[in-house]
Structures are given as structure tokens and as C-alpha cells.
Amino acid sequence: MNAKTLTRSLWVFHVACSPCNNCDIEILDTLTPRYDLERFGIQLVGSIRHADVLLVSGVVNKKIVSRLKRLYAQAPKPILVVAVGNCACSEILFRNSYNTCGPVDKIIPVDAYIPGCPPKPEAMIMGVVKLIRSMTQKSDNKSK
Amino acid sequence: MTDKNKKRTIIPIGPYHPLQEEAEFFKLYVEGEKVVDMDIEIGYMHRGIEKLSESMHYDQSAFLVERICGICSNSHPFAYVNAVEDLAGFEISIRAKYIRSVIGELERLHSHLLWLGLAGHFIGYNTVWMWSWKYRELVNDIFEFITGNRQHYGMMKIGGVRRDIENKDIPQIEKMCDNLIPVLNMFKGAVMDDPVIHARTKNVGILPKNVAIDYCVVGPTARASGIDIDVRRDDPYAAYNLVDWKVIVGKNGDVFDKAAIRILEMFESIKIIRGCLNGLKKEPEGNFDLKVKEIPVGEGIGRHEAPRGEVFHYVKSDKTNRPARHKIRAPSYVNIASNKYAVIGQTISDAALILAAVDPCYCCTERVTVIDKRKNKILMNGFDLIKLSQEKTEKLRKKHA
Numbered sequence: 001m002n003a004k005t006l007t008r009s010l011w012v013f014h015v016a017c018s019p020c021n022n023c024d025i026e027i028l029d030t031l032t033p034r035y036d037l038e039r040f041g042i043q044l045v046g047s048i049r050h051a052d053v054l055l056v057s058g059v060v061n062k063k064i065v066s067r068l069k070r071l072y073a074q075a076p077k078p079i080l081v082v083a084v085g086n087c088a089c090s091e092i093l094f095r096n097s098y099n100t101c102g103p104v105d106k107i108i109p110v111d112a113y114i115p116g117c118p119p120k121p122e123a124m125i126m127g128v129v130k131l132i133r134s135m136t137q138k139s140d141n142k143s144k
Numbered sequence: 145m146t147d148k149n150k151k152r153t154i155i156p157i158g159p160y161h162p163l164q165e166e167a168e169f170f171k172l173y174v175e176g177e178k179v180v181d182m183d184i185e186i187g188y189m190h191r192g193i194e195k196l197s198e199s200m201h202y203d204q205s206a207f208l209v210e211r212i213c214g215i216c217s218n219s220h221p222f223a224y225v226n227a228v229e230d231l232a233g234f235e236i237s238i239r240a241k242y243i244r245s246v247i248g249e250l251e252r253l254h255s256h257l258l259w260l261g262l263a264g265h266f267i268g269y270n271t272v273w274m275w276s277w278k279y280r281e282l283v284n285d286i287f288e289f290i291t292g293n294r295q296h297y298g299m300m301k302i303g304g305v306r307r308d309i310e311n312k313d314i315p316q317i318e319k320m321c322d323n324l325i326p327v328l329n330m331f332k333g334a335v336m337d338d339p340v341i342h343a344r345t346k347n348v349g350i351l352p353k354n355v356a357i358d359y360c361v362v363g364p365t366a367r368a369s370g371i372d373i374d375v376r377r378d379d380p381y382a383a384y385n386l387v388d389w390k391v392i393v394g395k396n397g398d399v400f401d402k403a404a405i406r407i408l409e410m411f412e413s414i415k416i417i418r419g420c421l422n423g424l425k426k427e428p429e430g431n432f433d434l435k436v437k438e439i440p441v442g443e444g445i446g447r448h449e450a451p452r453g454e455v456f457h458y459v460k461s462d463k464t465n466r467p468a469r470h471k472i473r474a475p476s477y478v479n480i481a482s483n484k485y486a487v488i489g490q491t492i493s494d495a496a497l498i499l500a501a502v503d504p505c506y507c508c509t510e511r512v513t514v515i516d517k518r519k520n521k522i523l524m525n526g527f528d529l530i531k532l533s534q535e536k537t538e539k540l541r542k543k544h545a
Binding site for chain 1: 159187188189190191192193195196199200204207208212215273274277278281294295296
């Protein structure tokens with residue numbers, strides 16, 4: 001499948017890997033009226049099999065790591081993986097915890113990082129814009 | 145019909161389910177439409193915070209406990225600084241007390257609006273969801289104005305607060321609070337007068353007073369069942385005894401009462417914020433921090449009425465710069481257990497709403513790794529133990545089927 005097909009209306013599956021909820025709240029915030037990302041066709045879906053983007057928030061703990069791997073395996077490829085928040089990007093102050101399994105990119109390949117604790121909705125929109133731009137460039141380069 | 149002939153179906157909800165924001169696992173045992181039993185499995189959010197806190201400086205711990213939960217991200221540092229001040233015997237300035245209460249109540253506003261939206265979403269009123277999240281942004285704006293952050297405000301500090309609210313900003317904050325009143329009135333009208341919401345929520349998921357006492361539920365869940373408890377009034381801290389407000393108590397313990405109590409509490413929160421801002425005007429500016437250098441030996445407890453109920457922190461000090469022991473108990477931990485009573489005998493369609501009605505917060509809850517459950521089933525946080533336990537459950541299930 002051409003990567004450019006992924007640049008239209010992204011369907012997002014959100015997986016909360018033991019976050020503190022704040023990134024999740026801000027993700028919902030970006031979809032609700034003030035920021036309203038849904039007007040670009042970006043929306044949350046109930047199943048990974050319908051999704052183009054896997055949104056991961058939080059440090060990945062031992063109970064959830066197998067489920068995250070399984071979700072990635074179940075996803076229709078190509079799938080874009082976005083790590084939202086400092087926890088998913090680098091684990092910040094949870095890095096010494098006995099129950100974490102490393103940042104998300106140690107477990108599954110990540111396409112975009114949106115740092116922040118939590119990232120503001122504007123930052124998330126910026127992240128999505130950059131992701132779409134990089135996808136478009138990738139497909140343009142291929143067609144050349 | 146004997147028990148053996150009845151067809152019992154298990155409906156798993158979670159760990160990843162479109163209805164839920166967080167990962168948690170409910171197992172509903174149903175006969176036909178009726179829920180006959182329920183199991184809860186948590187542990188998907190465990191990050192080992194108590195242990196981490198013991199390896200951190202007292203100031204860093206305030207930063208860490210803020211990251212226990214995003215929705216009530218001020219409650220944990222609030223209870224934590226109360227605990228450390230209790231152990232060291234610090235008396236903070238009145239100005240810091242007022243500022244703490246303002247932040248605490250703003251957080252209650254944002255948390256209750258968030259819950260209201262999710263509850264609306266659960267019963268299919270997506271308009272309520274979108275509205276309440278739209279108007280929640282007004283509260284976030286106040287937060288951004290006062291603290292500089294939309295979430296994770298970082299205001300609590302041992303011996304005071306991190307930032308002052310300057311007197312010249314107070315009229316602006318008061319104006320922002322005034323803008324919230326018509327919004328809350330709208331929600332009050334939308335929920336209290338709507339016949340469909342009445343039909344969906346009245347006499348659904350009732351938690352009677354005696355059962356609520358047995359389960360030791362706290363916060364709005366307890367108050368909806370007619371138990372008159374509120375840490376802010378029963379054990380005053382910060383500025384809660386300096387301003388005028390009252391505790392809202394319901395009587396039926398159904399989902400409707402839980403919603404109504406949260407809506408009425410928001411009006412009380414605005415009253416507290418106004419009272420605190422009036423108090424701030426009389427206090428001298430700049431006197432908001434004790435600049436604590438050393439924590440003496442001892443142990444202390446701190447409590448705070450979070451939006452979901454009482455948060456409890458215990459801190460033990462051994463005169464190093466780190467807590468020797470830090471114990472946390474979050475309100476959802478006791479409230480979630482009461483789900484089991486409330487949901488049994490109800491239909492599956494109401495189950496999601498009832499499970500959400502206590503406003504569960506799993507990030508807060510998961511401080512422990514071993515969970516004792518009915519029939520002495522034990523779930524642990526390691527892979528193999530979970531697998532073993534799941535296999536055991538599977539066997540039991542086959543036996544009962």
C-alpha cells in the first residue's frame with residue numbers, strides 16, 4: 001500500500017500503557033470542540049484493525065508489554081506509531097521503576113514522538129501535521 | 145431451574161475497550177441480560193510509585209506523586225505536603241493556604257466536568273460529552289492563567305506553594321469563575337430536568353447506606369448514599385475552615401444521585417474559590433513559602449478530599465533527605481470494590497454506566513501488586529503469576545459452567 005493513502009483521514013487507536021491519564025485527557029481534548037481534530041477526519045476507533053495510527057501513551061509496564069506487542073502485530077500494515085508524552089518517549093522519572101519495560105521505541109518501532117508532560121493539544125496537532133508531511137514527502141520521493 | 149441448567153455467559157470488558165480510557169479488566173458474569181457476578185482485575189497501571197518515592201528527595205517526591213494521576217493531579221501532592229508538614233510540624237502562611245484551596249477546588253471543577261462528559265457519553269448523550277469537555281476548557285484556562293500549566297500544575301510544595309497569585313490578577317480570575325456559573329446552570333438543567341436521563345439513572349446501581357458503610361466508600365460515592373463525610377470539613381486543612389461552604393449529601397445512592405451531587409458540588413467549589421480569593425486580597429503578597437531546608441525524624445499523615453474521595457498519604461522520615469516510607473491510599477481503591485454490589489442484578493446495558501458512576505481512577509488505585517479477591521484468588525503483577533491465576537480461573541469457570 002502506498003504511504004500517501006495514510007495522509008488523508010487518519011483513524012487512531014489509542015492504547016494507554018500505564019500512563020498517568022493526563023496525555024489521554026489531552027488526546028481527548030484535541031478531539032473535542034475547542035481543538036476539534038475530528039474536522040480533518042482524524043478520529044478514535046474502537047479496534048486496532050480499523051486503525052492507521054497507534055497512539056501510545058505512558059511508560060510500558062510489565063503487565064501491558066505483551067499486549068502492546070500483540071496490538072502491534074494485529075495492526076494492518078503500514079501502521080504509524082506515535083509516542084505521546086515524555087513517559088512514552090523517554091520514561092522520565094519512571095526509568096528506575098521495577099515495573100517498567102523501557103520506552104516505547106525499545107518495544108515497537110516508533111514513527112513520531114510528541115514530548116511534553118502532558119503535551120498541549122497544540123503540540124499534538126503539530127505532531128500530527130509533521131507526521132503527515134513526512135508521509136507525503138516519503139511517497140513523493142518514491143514516485144520520483 | 146437449578147444453577148447447573150442456567151446458562152452463564154462471561155462478558156469481558158477490557159483491558160482495551162473502546163468505552164474505557166484506561167486499561168482495566170472487568171469480567172461480567174451474565175445470565176440472559178442480568179449481571180449475576182463480577183470480577184475486577186487491575187494492575188495495568190502499576191508503576192511502583194511508592195518505591196520510587198523512597199529513592200527521591202522530598203521536593204522531587206511532590207513532583208512524582210503529581211504524576212500518579214492526571215485527573216486528580218493536585219490531590220496527591222496536596223495530601224503528600226499535608227503529610228510532610230504533619231510530620232515536621234510546619235505551619236504554613238494563610239496566603240499559601242488560600243492558594244492551595246483555590247487549586248484544589250479548581251481541580252474538583254475540572255474533574256467533575258470530565259466525569260459528567262464521560263457519563264453522558266456512556267448513556268449515549270454525546271452532546272453532553274462534547275459540551276462538558278468544551279466548557280472544561282474554561283477551567284483549564286484558569287489553571288493556565290494561575291499556574292502556567294493546563295495539567296500537572298506543580299503548585300504544591302513542602303512549606304507553601306510554588307507560585308503566588310498576585311492581587312492584580314484576582315479580578316480576572318473572579319471574572320473567569322463567573323463565566324462558569326451559566327455553564328453549570330445549563331448542566332444542572334440538562335441533567336436534573338431531562339426525563340430520559342431520569343429513566344436511565346434513577347434507581348439504577350443503588351448502593352444503600354449500610355452497604356456503603358460496609359464497603360468503606362468515600363467521596364461523592366459515599367455522600368450519594370447518604371453518608372455525611374468530607375475530609376475538608378471533618379479534618380480541616382488548608383483554607384477550608386476559613387471560608388463558608390457546605391457538604392452536599394444525597395440519600396438514594398443511585399447513579400442519578402451521584403451525578404446530582406457532583407453537579408451541586410461544583411457550585412460549592414466556586415463558592416470556596418470566591419471566598420479564598422476574597423481572603424487573598426487581605427493577605428500581604430509574597431508570603432507564600434516557608435523555604436524548608438530540613439525534614440526532622442518522625443512520621444506524619446496527610447489527607448485531602450480529592451474529587452473522588454479521601455486521599456491518604458503516610459510519610460516516615462529518618463532525617464535523610466528522602467522519605468523512609470511513603471504509603472499512598474487513593475479513593476478509587478475503596479470505591480471500585482463497591483461496584484460489585486451495585487452492578488449485580490442490573491442489566492448489561494446499565495453496567496457500563498454503573499461501573500463509571502464511582503468515577504474510578506485506576507492510575508491512582510494501583511499502588512499494590514497483590515490483590516486479594518473473592519474465593520481467595522490472588523492476582524499478582526508478574527507474568528507467570530497472572531498466567532497461573534488465569535488458568536486457575538479458567539478451570540474454575542469450566543467447573544461452574
